Amino acid sequence: MSEVTSIELKSLMARVPSVERVMASAGLAPLVAQHGRTQALAALRRILDDWRREAQAGRASVDALDETRLAQAVGAALEERARSKVRAVFNLTGTVLHTNLGRALLPDDAVQSVVEAMTRPANLEFDLATGSRGDRDDLIDELICELTGAEAATVVNNNAAAVLLVLSALASKKEVVVSRGELVEIGGAFRIPDIMSRAGAKLREVGTTNRTHLKDYDEAIGTRTALLMKVHCSNYAISGFTKEVALNDLSVLAKSRNVPVAVDLGSGTLVDLTQWGLPRETTVRETIEGGADVVTFSGDKLLGGPQAGLIVGRRELIAKIKKHPLKRALRVGKLTLAALEPVLRLYRAPEFLRERLTTLRLLTRAADDMRHTAERVAPALQHAIGAEFAIEVEPMFSQIGSGALPVDVLPSYGLTIRLASGKRGGRQINRVEKLLRSLPRPVIGRIADDALRLDVRCLEPHDEAAFIAQLQPEQPAQANDA
Numbered sequence: 001m002s003e004v005t006s007i008e009l010k011s012l013m014a015r016v017p018s019v020e021r022v023m024a025s026a027g028l029a030p031l032v033a034q035h036g037r038t039q040a041l042a043a044l045r046r047i048l049d050d051w052r053r054e055a056q057a058g059r060a061s062v063d064a065l066d067e068t069r070l071a072q073a074v075g076a077a078l079e080e081r082a083r084s085k086v087r088a089v090f091n092l093t094g095t096v097l098h099t100n101l102g103r104a105l106l107p108d109d110a111v112q113s114v115v116e117a118m119t120r121p122a123n124l125e126f127d128l129a130t131g132s133r134g135d136r137d138d139l140i141d142e143l144i145c146e147l148t149g150a151e152a153a154t155v156v157n158n159n160a161a162a163v164l165l166v167l168s169a170l171a172s173k174k175e176v177v178v179s180r181g182e183l184v185e186i187g188g189a190f191r192i193p194d195i196m197s198r199a200g201a202k203l204r205e206v207g208t209t210n211r212t213h214l215k216d217y218d219e220a221i222g223t224r225t226a227l228l229m230k231v232h233c234s235n236y237a238i239s240g241f242t243k244e245v246a247l248n249d250l251s252v253l254a255k256s257r258n259v260p261v262a263v264d265l266g267s268g269t270l271v272d273l274t275q276w277g278l279p280r281e282t283t284v285r286e287t288i289e290g291g292a293d294v295v296t297f298s299g300d301k302l303l304g305g306p307q308a309g310l311i312v313g314r315r316e317l318i319a320k321i322k323k324h325p326l327k328r329a330l331r332v333g334k335l336t337l338a339a340l341e342p343v344l345r346l347y348r349a350p351e352f353l354r355e356r357l358t359t360l361r362l363l364t365r366a367a368d369d370m371r372h373t374a375e376r377v378a379p380a381l382q383h384a385i386g387a388e389f390a391i392e393v394e395p396m397f398s399q400i401g402s403g404a405l406p407v408d409v410l411p412s413y414g415l416t417i418r419l420a421s422g423k424r425g426g427r428q429i430n431r432v433e434k435l436l437r438s439l440p441r442p443v444i445g446r447i448a449d450d451a452l453r454l455d456v457r458c459l460e461p462h463d464e465a466a467f468i469a470q471l472q473p474e475q476p477a478q479a480n481d482a
């Protein structure tokens with residue numbers, strides 16, 4: 001980069017117009033009207049400061065100081081700042097409950113209920129029957145008990161919070177017996193041994209990674225034992241020469257030794273998914289019937305609701321959990337309860353569940369339906385990415401995600417983008433991935449074997465038009481890529 005002499009620099013700097021003059025220019029007026037003078041002024045100052053820095057490095061062009069160009073730059077900067085950071089995307093990753101993309105989508109009833117709770121006062125902690133103070137769990141615990149067969153229930157912010165609360169309330173300064181095969185790390189720093197120590201409980205590991213026997217638990221129970229705990233192996237499978245103690249057997253032992261059993265179910269489905277041809281997952285009700293004294297599970301995994309952690313179980317244990325000070329710190333807000341209740345209600349009519357519960361609708365989409373979606377959106381996509389690439393409609397496999405049934409995959413359909421030449425083209429494929437990711441509503445796929453795969457399971461027919469529209473040539477996304 002050429003150094004600028006001080007004389008050249010001085011004359012360059014003299015070309016910078018006064019802030020007042022630019023602010024008074026015709027191009028700035030609509031921006032001031034839209035974003036306010038404070039923001040427009042700050043943006044202009046930043047742009048001029050940047051220009052001065054560039055000028056010092058010998059990289060600035062005086063053309064950029066033209067009033068129209070400055071107004072355009074201010075407009076672009078303000079647009080960028082005004083754009084929401086939380087953005088809707090198209091999830092074409094093939095993972096339905098994608099933790100990084102916000103997991104379950106709420107059904108319409110739940111959305112309406114949240115809007116209502118946001119814009120009107122609600123009886124969050126107010127007993128309408130007596131006119132006295134209520135408990136926010138009262139709004140929802142009966143429904144949870146009805147659907148799970150549990151005696152009592154409470155709700156916190158997420159399942160990690162539920163596990164932390166259960167351990168803090170029931171096992172602080174005591175021991176919790178867990179099989180070495182179930183010392184799960186969920187990701188995002190949720191590891192059973194760490195949560196255990198945070199809760200002030202002592203982890204008593206039993207068995208081995210692949211095999212744990214009933215006698216391992218039996219021998220570990222002592223005067224300091226507060227809980228036996230089972231954790232769902234959400235994101236892995238141990239196969240081969242393995243042995244896990246069934247909940248039924250564990251609970252018989254636990255009763256005879258007078259120790260409760262807690263189960264972290266992870267996803268916690270409320271219905272038998274095999275009726276829709278999905279893989280089998282133990283339900284919360286089966287876990288309660290199997291003898292668990294406390295069960296924790298997520299609200300936004302297979303259940304299909306908002307982020308929440310549900311704790312169900314024996315009345316006296318739930319009462320103890322609710323009295324713990326952490327419960328106050330981990331409690332849910334009204335928006336969560338407003339969303340959770342209508343979702344749970346849907347489970348009362350399993351006949352309609354597949355159609356009304358968004359998560360289940362996505363998980364059970366018919367192959368033909370997905371193939372048609374892929375065929376319908378392919379031409380617009382081809383047009384947007386150019387003839388350098390070949391797009392094919394292909395069968396692929398989706399995952400449920402969020403640690404639900406990690407080894408089971410669902411046959412699906414999608415679009416595979418490769419180089420038309422048939423050559424390997426990692427760099428070019430990455431470029432397409434980036435182009436799609438930088439669209440106004442970013443399209444998120446996955447790259448494997450020099451191909452970009454867009455699984456259309458989560459691109460429902462009602463969203464196809466929006467998907468196609470932003471790929472049309474007059475859209476700015478293409479121009480940006482140049």
Ligand SMILES: *Cc1c(COP(=O)(O)O)cnc(C)c1O
Pocket residue numbers: 158159160161163184186190231232233234264265266267297298299308309402403
């Ligand atoms: C997902 C999961 C958690 C964490 O649940 P969040 O709702 O994400 O906090 C805890 N335990 C198991 C077994 C899980 O699968």
